[in-house]
Amino acid sequence: MRRKSHKAPERLYAVRVDAVAAEGKCIVRTEDGVIFVDNPTGGPGVAPGDVVDLRITNKKKQYREAVAEHVHERSTVRTDPFCEHFGTCGGCKWQHIQYDVQLQFKHQQVVDHLTRIGKIALPAIRPILAATPTQYYRNKLEFTCAEGRWMTSSEIGAGREAGAGLIDPRAVGFHVPGRFDKVLPIRHCYLQPDPSNDIRLSVADYAFRTGMSMYNLKVHTGYLRTLIIRTAFPDQVMVTVQVAQDDQEQLTGLMTHLQTSFPQITSLNYIINTKKNDSYQDQDVINWSGKPYIEEQMDAGDGHTLVFRVGPKSFYQTNAQQAHNLYKIARDWAALTGNERVYDLYTGTGTIALFVARQAQHVVGVEYVEASVADARVNAQVNGITNTTFVAGDMRDILTDGFFDQHGRPEVVITDPPRAGMDEAVTRQLLKASPERIVYVSCNTATQARDLGILDELYSVADVQPVDMFPHTHHVENVVVLKKRL
Incomplete structure (x- = not known):
């Protein structure tokens, strides 16, 4: 049997990042060709003008791919990220770059x-x-509720793995890039206005207190699947909870908790999805309380204001x-x-x-x-x-x-x-x-x-x-x- 090669990955030291490429990657130009640099989960983030150490992750005929392992010199276009989850969460990957410079790149x-x-x-x-x-501009976010909490390297290094019982394996948040089965618990998200953060944290707290199970995306067990929050001006909030089984006792407890804790919810809905994936366009949405929709308003000019009814499955610009x-x-x-x-x-x-x-x-x-x-x-x-x-x-x-x-x-x-x-x-x-x-x-x-x-x-x-x-x-x-x- 032929043995696999364990050749050490190629590394480049103290190279300058030139520009931004497609899909948010950066470019390094060398005598040996172009290198596309990605921002990996947990990495330092890369900006044009940075001087970085690179690890080559893939070689193609026309180019190479790499990730940055260390930043020697910070670019003048950098700014301090405003979110504590930057570098792990897959959203807002450019928040370490000044906004006016982001616009130039786009x-x-x-x-x-x-x-x-x-x-x-x-x-x-x-x-x-x-x-x-440039913050709190989205009117819709979808959070995954899963048994597959993402743990930081420091948590793992300290031996506080979920299996040891010291960290709850459940999480309500966003998928870590490249990991369908790992979810990052979000403490505060800068994408959607109030009461989005409070609702998400309250659902997580309720699940932890009551022992409600969350869906395991590998073995397809558990109850709570997703939490979708939509907002509309003025003062309209839609919450849709997706669960994996028709368990009315658990459902009643969670819906009642949301209804009493957040009277500002104007549309409260649920979906019972027994499939192995979280897509719900083919599923029935049941309205628990309030209206089955929220309404977006848009000034059409000449004294006309358009009203758009937005349901749980409707598409509307976020x-x-x-x-x-x-x-x-x-x-x-x-x-x-x-x-x-x-x-x-x-x-x-x-x-x-x-x-x-x-x-x-x-x-x-x-x-x-x-x-x-x-x-x-x-x-x-x-x-x-x-x-x-x-x-x-x-x-x-x-x-x-x-x-x-x-x-x-x-x-x-x-x-x-x-x-x-x-x-x-x-x-x-x-x-x-x-x-x-x-x-x-x-x-x-x-x-x-x-x-x-x-x-x-x-x-x-x-x-x-x-x-x-x-x-x-x-x-x-x-x-x-x-x-x-x-």
């Missing part, structure tokens, strides 16, 4: 993707639209304030006069479609998820908007000549696809429909650039506006308006 990411992948002519790209606020700015850009660039037929592709719960409806003749929203289409129709009814049609189905199958004949060919298309971008068949159908203008909203500028390269057959990019929806992360939203060439 803007450059948009430029790089559109030029290198799209390879199309571009106007000057507008400065990125900064987010305000940064509502910045989403409002995003939608205004999309509507302004659609340049509607009231005579246009608009297609809103990947419409979700119809937020963009309803936001532009008063400026259009008619809006057709298309969405794959049937439940989202049902929400969109309800939201249209709630807002008294009658010039919208929402259709459920796969975009590749729906956008046919027959669909255009039935609903009319669009003068304007607004598209906001998922991270995978638009399927090429959808992009080709847009070329065939040839609207005068396309507004492309994207959460992944790499796939957006790919799609723009195809649309370049008929369209020119007229304007580009990056938008920061998620401060302290590498994610960036981008809006592009395309005009048909004469």
Whole structure:
């Protein structure tokens, strides 16, 4: 039998980090090629300008991958992380980088993707639209309740392992990156406003006091699975608890605890999910108390305020304030006069479609998820908007000549696809429909650039506006308006 090699990993000492790359990694350029540096769990975090020691973790033909083991010299773009969980929790990975510098990196990411992948002519790209606020900006968080608490190296080194009974193995928090079975207990999260932290800590405390078991993701035993908290302005709170068995005694105790401890909860719900995974879109949601939804409000201009009903399974932009700015850009660039037929592709719960409806003749929203289409129709009814049609189905199958004949060919298309971008068949159908203008909203500028390269057959990019929806992360939203060439 051939023995495995135990060759020591390659290390580089005192090298300077050059820049930020895709997916939040950093770049080190050497005579032997490019190295992509990741921020591992428990690592020091890396920023451009740092001088670091690297351990090579993977070698490819075109590049190497590494993690930083020590920082010799701190970059001038660094700042002190504000969260005690930085470096272990997988969220807010850029909080050690000054916010104005984060924006520069995100803007450059948009430029790089559109030029290198799209390879199309571009106007000057507008400065990125900064987010305000940069903390407590999310209206939804989902926490995992699991028997699989992540322990720090100091805890393990001290021999205080869960099996010794000195540390409770249960935790309510976020998954540690790369570990489906390990959950970091969160003391304070800076992503969602009050009372999110208090509710999470109270659920954890109740489970510990009563001996309630939490789900074991390896052997699929235990009771409490997930805790989903949604908030909406003003003073609306939705809590949805997911459990693994239909145990009414335990469920009644937990629901009553939440109801009495937090009278500000306006929608309290639960899900009984006996599957081996935590996905719940295919599960029934039971309303325990309050309304089965909360309502987001958005100023649509001209004295109109839109109201969007958001249920436990509804999709709604998690940064509502910045989403409002995003939608205004999309509507302004659609340049509607009231005579246009608009297609809103990947419409979700119809937020963009309803936001532009008063400026259009008619809006057709298309969405794959049937439940989202049902929400969109309800939201249209709630807002008294009658010039919208929402259709459920796969975009590749729906956008046919027959669909255009039935609903009319669009003068304007607004598209906001998922991270995978638009399927090429959808992009080709847009070329065939040839609207005068396309507004492309994207959460992944790499796939957006790919799609723009195809649309370049008929369209020119007229304007580009990056938008920061998620401060302290590498994610960036981008809006592009395309005009048909004469």
